[in-house]
Amino acid sequence: MVHNTxxxxxxxxxxxxxxxxxxxxxxxxxPPLVGYLVAGIACGPATPGFVGDQPxxxxxxxxxxxxxxxxxxxxxxxxDLLAVRAVALPGALIQTAGVTxxxxxxxxxxxxxxxxxLVLGLALAVASTVVLLRALENSGGLTTLGARVxxxxxxxxxxxxxxxxxxxxxxxxxxxGNVEPLSDALTTTVLxxxxxxGAFVAxxxxxxxxxxxxxxxxxxxxxSRELFTLAVxxxxxxxxxxxxxxxxxxxxxxxFFAGVVINGSDYSHRAAVDTQPLQDAFAVLFFVSVGMxxxxxxxxxxxxxVLALVAVIVIxxxxxxxAIMRLLRQSELAARQVAAGLGQIGEFxxxxxxxxxxxxxxxxxxxxxxxxxxxxxxxxxxxxHRLLLARVPH
Numbered sequence: 001m002v003h004n005t006x007x008x009x010x011x012x013x014x015x016x017x018x019x020x021x022x023x024x025x026x027x028x029x030x031p032p033l034v035g036y037l038v039a040g041i042a043c044g045p046a047t048p049g050f051v052g053d054q055p056x057x058x059x060x061x062x063x064x065x066x067x068x069x070x071x072x073x074x075x076x077x078x079x080d081l082l083a084v085r086a087v088a089l090p091g092a093l094i095q096t097a098g099v100t101x102x103x104x105x106x107x108x109x110x111x112x113x114x115x116x117x118l119v120l121g122l123a124l125a126v127a128s129t130v131v132l133l134r135a136l137e138n139s140g141g142l143t144t145l146g147a148r149v150x151x152x153x154x155x156x157x158x159x160x161x162x163x164x165x166x167x168x169x170x171x172x173x174x175x176x177g178n179v180e181p182l183s184d185a186l187t188t189t190v191l192x193x194x195x196x197x198g199a200f201v202a203x204x205x206x207x208x209x210x211x212x213x214x215x216x217x218x219x220x221x222x223x224s225r226e227l228f229t230l231a232v233x234x235x236x237x238x239x240x241x242x243x244x245x246x247x248x249x250x251x252x253x254x255x256f257f258a259g260v261v262i263n264g265s266d267y268s269h270r271a272a273v274d275t276q277p278l279q280d281a282f283a284v285l286f287f288v289s290v291g292m293x294x295x296x297x298x299x300x301x302x303x304x305x306v307l308a309l310v311a312v313i314v315i316x317x318x319x320x321x322x323a324i325m326r327l328l329r330q331s332e333l334a335a336r337q338v339a340a341g342l343g344q345i346g347e348f349x350x351x352x353x354x355x356x357x358x359x360x361x362x363x364x365x366x367x368x369x370x371x372x373x374x375x376x377x378x379x380x381x382x383x384x385h386r387l388l389l390a391r392v393p394h
Contacts, residue, residue, distance in 0.1 A: 006053035010060070013050050014043050014288045015281075022284075031131060033346070034379050036284050037371075040291015047296070057289040063237070064286025066255040067279045068347060070236040072129055072158060073259020074272050084145075088152030091324045095153075095342070096160060098320050099125035102312055110305070115175035116366055119356035122164060123370050124312050126157045128346020131378055135341065135385055146337025149330070153321075153338065158256070161348045165250045165355060166193055172359040196247045204239070204257040212258070213265035220267065228267075229274040235262065236275070252351070290350045290371065298368040309373035314380055318343045318388070333389075340388040344381040345374045 021035030021042075043052040103121020104114065112120070132154060136147050170193055212235055219231045235258050243254030262271050299306060318339035325335035353370045356362040 007056050010052040010056055014039060014052060015284065017042050018284050018288055029382060031378055031382065033131060033287055034375065036287035037291040037375050040288040041294050041296060043288065044292035044294065046294070052292055054292065057292055060282065060285045061289035062251060064282040065351060066236055066240040066251050067282045068286065069252040069255040070259040071279045073256040074263045074268060084149045084152040087149050087328050087330060088156055091321065091328065092153045092156035092160065094324055095317070095320050096125040096157060099312065099317050102316060106308060106312070115172065115361035118175060119353060119362045120366060120370065123349040123352045124309065124317070124345060126161050126345065126348045127154055127342045128344055128378070129154050129158065131344050131346050131381060132341045135381065144337065145331070146334035149334060150338045150341040158348065161352065162250060162253045162256065163197065165252060165351065166197055168355060169359060172361055175361065196249060197253070200243060200247055200249060201257060204261055208261045209264060212261050213267070216265060216267045228270070232262065232271045232275050233278065286347065293367065294371040295368050298365070298372050302369065305369050306372045309369055310376050313345055313373055313377040314343045314384055318384070336388045340385045343384045344377040346378065349374055
């Protein structure tokens with residue numbers, strides 16, 4: 001029999017290679033995420049052997065984004081954020097603006113347009129929640145002030161990036177290299193988009209905050225474990241899909257606020273535990289799909305560009321974060337923890353640059369540069385943690 005099974009082939013080979021390379025990365029004391037990216041490269045068209053189906057990989061990546069952001073939402077606490085808001089909010093905004101400006105300047109130096117530089121800077125500014133949380137868990141530092149600040153910092157970055165993902169398609173036509181003044185029509189469109197975001201957030205917090213916990217309570221009464229898991233996954237995918245189809249917003253935004261609502265219910269812990277395996281599996285597939293887009297030849301053809309981006313991520317960005325923390329009169333330990341935690345980029349950077357390519361703001365070469373810089377920064381991040389946190393006064 002002849003089987004046409006590109007989905008099964010991608011799952012079997014992609015996850016198998018992710019296991020092998022993730023295991024090797026863990027043995028080398030690197031984040032397993034590095035191995036997942038390498039597995040994606042091995043499944044991509046830039047390397048010999050098996051080539052995974054790109055459209056299917058993209059669909060799986062979308063599911064990964066939904067579940068990743070749903071998981072972030074389920075760990076999001078307004079109370080924790082409010083406790084560190086005086087540091088996390090201005091810190092995240094200033095650092096994002098500073099790194100974005102560096103990206104624009106670097107793009108201009110390379111002869112890129114303003115839109116490409118903007119996408120580049122935003123991609124370099126936002127760190128990976130997945131990498132950060134794993135690093136904090138490994139170091140046992142989830143309860144320290146610095147850990148709470150950097151988690152709050154990333155939540156602000158994530159929310160800001162979600163807004164960028166919504167607004168960027170609206171303004172893409174004006175920043176593709178020839179910048180023009182905003183027209184009244186465009187301004188109206190941006191305001192309508194932001195109004196949709198505000199209305200959706202209000203609906204989710206007010207109506208969803210009552211409806212979704214009630215729905216989970218009804219499912220719990222059936223005593224069926226699989227029905228409960230199915231309900232949680234359906235909420236994540238359904239709200240994400242609905243926000244995109246009905247309001248034209250991002251899948252990530254809907255999934256994030258679905259997670260926030262579930263986090264406020266009595267069943268948040270059970271929901272997090274039951275869906276964790278799915279989140280982990282699709283997170284792996286997300287990074288594999290990202291690796292499939294990467295062309296390793298960029299490391300040979302443009303090494304100076306890659307090194308410049310890595311320098312921004314692991315040197316300039318941590319220095320900016322450290323300076324902000326000290327200016328806000330935070331302790332040396334907290335400042336170093338925040339600096340080390342932000343010295344990498346990850347999932348949101350991939351989403352931003354992929355959107356930039358789709359909108360013709362940044363080239364495929366630019367995407368390869370960001371992917372290469374992400375791979376190297378994630379690899380270097382554990383060493384950055386050890387360097388900055390060694391013999392630091394408490």
